[in-house]
Amino acid sequence: MFDGPEPIYVQIAQMIRAQVLAGELAEEEQVMSTTQFATTFRINPATAAKAFAGLVDEGVLHKRRGLGMFVSPGARERLLAEHRRRYFDEVLGPALAQADLLGIPTGDVVAYMLGTRRSTDTKERS
Amino acid sequence: MTTPAPFGTRLDDVVVRYGSRSEVVGGSTRVRREATTALDGVTLAIRPGVITGVLGRNGAGKSTLLSLLAAFARPTSGTVSVGPEGAEEDPWENAWVTSNVQLVRESGDLIDDEKLSESLRYYADLRPHWDAGLAVRLLDRFEISTRTKPGALSRGKRSAVGATIGLATRAPLTIFDEVYLGMDAPTRYAFYSEVLADYAEHPRTILLSSHLVEEVERLFEDVVVLDRGRVLLAEPVEDMRARGYSLTGPAAAVAELTGARRVLHEQRLGSTVQVTLEGALGADERAAARAAGVEIGTVPVQDLFVHLTEPRKADR
Numbered sequence: 001m002f003d004g005p006e007p008i009y010v011q012i013a014q015m016i017r018a019q020v021l022a023g024e025l026a027e028e029e030q031v032m033s034t035t036q037f038a039t040t041f042r043i044n045p046a047t048a049a050k051a052f053a054g055l056v057d058e059g060v061l062h063k064r065r066g067l068g069m070f071v072s073p074g075a076r077e078r079l080l081a082e083h084r085r086r087y088f089d090e091v092l093g094p095a096l097a098q099a100d101l102l103g104i105p106t107g108d109v110v111a112y113m114l115g116t117r118r119s120t121d122t123k124e125r126s
Numbered sequence: 127m128t129t130p131a132p133f134g135t136r137l138d139d140v141v142v143r144y145g146s147r148s149e150v151v152g153g154s155t156r157v158r159r160e161a162t163t164a165l166d167g168v169t170l171a172i173r174p175g176v177i178t179g180v181l182g183r184n185g186a187g188k189s190t191l192l193s194l195l196a197a198f199a200r201p202t203s204g205t206v207s208v209g210p211e212g213a214e215e216d217p218w219e220n221a222w223v224t225s226n227v228q229l230v231r232e233s234g235d236l237i238d239d240e241k242l243s244e245s246l247r248y249y250a251d252l253r254p255h256w257d258a259g260l261a262v263r264l265l266d267r268f269e270i271s272t273r274t275k276p277g278a279l280s281r282g283k284r285s286a287v288g289a290t291i292g293l294a295t296r297a298p299l300t301i302f303d304e305v306y307l308g309m310d311a312p313t314r315y316a317f318y319s320e321v322l323a324d325y326a327e328h329p330r331t332i333l334l335s336s337h338l339v340e341e342v343e344r345l346f347e348d349v350v351v352l353d354r355g356r357v358l359l360a361e362p363v364e365d366m367r368a369r370g371y372s373l374t375g376p377a378a379a380v381a382e383l384t385g386a387r388r389v390l391h392e393q394r395l396g397s398t399v400q401v402t403l404e405g406a407l408g409a410d411e412r413a414a415a416r417a418a419g420v421e422i423g424t425v426p427v428q429d430l431f432v433h434l435t436e437p438r439k440a441d442r
Contacts, residue, residue, distance in 0.1 A: 006424070007364055008344060035326035042318045043344040044177055045326050 001041050008043055012051035020060060020071055021079050031061060031069045130255060131210040132331040133226065133299035134174035135195050140165050140204035142190050164190040165201070166355035172333065174211050174298075177325060177345055179363070180335040182352035183435050188335045189231075191352065192303050195333075196229035208299060225254060228297035230305050234288040238277035242287065245276060253295045260324070261294035267316060281308035289317045293324050301333040306342075318345055339428040349427070353435045363427065370430050371407060374400040375420030383415055390425075390433035402433060 002011040019025040032040070037048035052069055055061040060075045099109050142165040150156055165187045172178050182188045193199040194206050197217040207214035208223050217223040236245045242265075250256045265272060268286035276284060285308040292300050306314050322345065325332060336342055343349075349366050351358040359366060370390060373380050377399045384401055391402035402425050407415070415422050425433075 002344075007367060009364075035323070038322045038326055039319050041344075042315065042322065044347045045322065046176075046347045047344070 002043070009047050009050040009054070012037070012041075012043075012048060013054050016051070016055060017060060017079055020075050021083065023076065025071050027071050027073050027075060029071050030067070031071065033068050130226065130296075130298045130330075132175035132329060133209055133223075134211050134214060134331065135170075135172045135299065136205075136207045136214055137168050137170045137191075137194070137201075138205045140168040140194065140201045140206060142187075142194070142199065143202045163355055165194075168204070168352075168355070168357055170350065170357050170360055172331065172350070172360075173348060174331050175329050176347045177321075177332045177334065178348040178350060179339070179342060179346035180333055180350050180352065181337065181339055181431055182335075183337055185354075186352040186435070187355045188352055189303055192229060192301050192333065192335060195299065196227045196301060197224050198229060210298070225252065226297050227299045227301070228253065228292055228295040229301045229303060230288040230292035231303050232285065232288070232305055232307065234276065234284045234291075234305075236276035236284070236287060239275060241273050242270070242276055243272040245287075246272065246291075249291050249295060253297060255296035255298075257294050257296055260296075261290055264290040264293060264320060267320070268313060282310055282313060285309045286313055286317070289320070293320060296324075296328055296330065299331045299333070301335075303335050304337075307336075307338065314341065318342070321345065339431050340426065343427040351431060351434065358434060366427060366430060367424060368406050370402055370404055370425040370433070372400055372402050372423040372425055373415065373420050374398065374423060375415075375418065379418040379420050383411065383418065383420055391429070402429065 002008050002015075004011050006014075016025065016031060025031060031052075034045045034048040034052060037043070038045040041048075052061060056063060056069075059072055059078060061069045062072045063069055096109065099106075141163065143161055143163050145161050168187075168191065180188050180192065190199065194201055195208055195217065197220065200218050206217060208217045208227060209215050215223055217227065236242070237248065246258075246261055250258060262272075265287070268283070268290065270279070270283055270286060270290075276287065279287065285305050288305045289302070289309075292302055292305065306317055309317060318341075321332065321334075334342060334345065343363060346363045348361065349363045350360045351366075359369075373383055375398065377394075377397055380399045380401055384403060388404045389401050390404055393400045407422060412422060
């Protein structure tokens with residue numbers, strides 16, 4: 001767990017964001033305490049606390065005094081909007097740049113996307 | 127029981143020199159060892175209430191440094207102070223400080239020819255914050271009977287006893303000097319979890335020394351790296367992680383991005399090169415790397431530690 005190249009607190013934050021996005025952590029649901037995090041993943045509690053502090057600043061989590069950390073209302077919507085915005089810059093943009101580099105005509109890319117879409121749609125229907 | 131205030135420590139220009147002595151090598155041959163400098167002008171502050179890793183190669187001065195804090199040794203010159211923030215005192219022959227500092231060495235410091243329960247009784251008398259219940263629970267977890275004589279324990283079990291004493295002491299300054307090296311992997315993981323769980327509940331200053339960094343780096347908040355008796359760096363571990371990065375990609379592109387930077391390490395695989403560089407990349411350079419098809423990676427603390435403490439010829 002948390003073997004990626006980024007700092008561990010960044011990876012913890014990413015994991016929690018992903019869980020909120022996927023709905024595994026519902027709004028108003030309590031997240032693990034820093035102590036539980038620290039002992040479960042064998043990391044310094046301060047590292048977990050740093051991840052939580054960042055998520056509080058982003059509005060993903062909020063603290064309830066004496067109770068712990070909870071997922072904020074509207075957190076999933078905000079994360080979805082954020083990720084949708086970044087999708088074009090970070091995922092589709094580079095993919096299209098690569099297509100240009102390889103000399104794949106835009107028409108082929110569009111046809112591929114529509115093709116995949118159609119096949120997924122068909123699968124969903126059946 | 128209330129948790130006592132964690133201890134911080136300060137060292138100012140500390141030098142420790144061991145005098146010349148004769149040593150027996152290979153049977154009856156005696157050789158004269160010249161005076162060696164174990165610590166050479168160490169100035170360092172260790173934050174109270176934080177888990178700090180003390181890293182260094184063999185002979186870097188880790189154990190000497192730690193033994194000063196526990197008043198097992200005294201500096202040749204310079205000052206050492208240990209205590210709660212704002213009330214640090216010289217630990218030497220200072221009963222109040224030393225009763226609140228627990229140094230666990232690999233040897234375990236146990237009474238070898240009496241039942242383990244005797245050693246535990248000794249520590250219970252010595253340590254004002256001793257938690258007997260925790261000691262029992264940990265020994266049970268490590269599968270060690272208090273009826274065993276420590277002399278009959280394996281190296282790993284002995285280390286586990288040391289770990290137990292270190293934790294059950296609940297000392298405001300708890301030092302583990304390479305204690306976990308003899309433990310097998312499951313025991314080490316259990317030890318790390320127990321340290322974190324007890325630390326979270328009873329915050330105190332914990333120092334862990336090692337030359338095996340990979341497994342323990344995530345436990346640390348701060349890190350001190352010693353190199354040949356000097357402090358190479360003392361900072362939050364996140365800052366240490368930011369001290370280097372790696373570039374992987376086509377040789378020419380990597381060389382261009384590297385420029386005049388100091389290369390800590392270079393690895394070649396066909397036309398692909400990976401270099402480990404000191405410092406951090408700016409946003410422009412990141413963009414340039416991406417455009418050139420060069421991957422930017424972080425460097426594990428273990429590798430940084432190895433590269434930074436590698437003997438160098440010229441610039442030292």
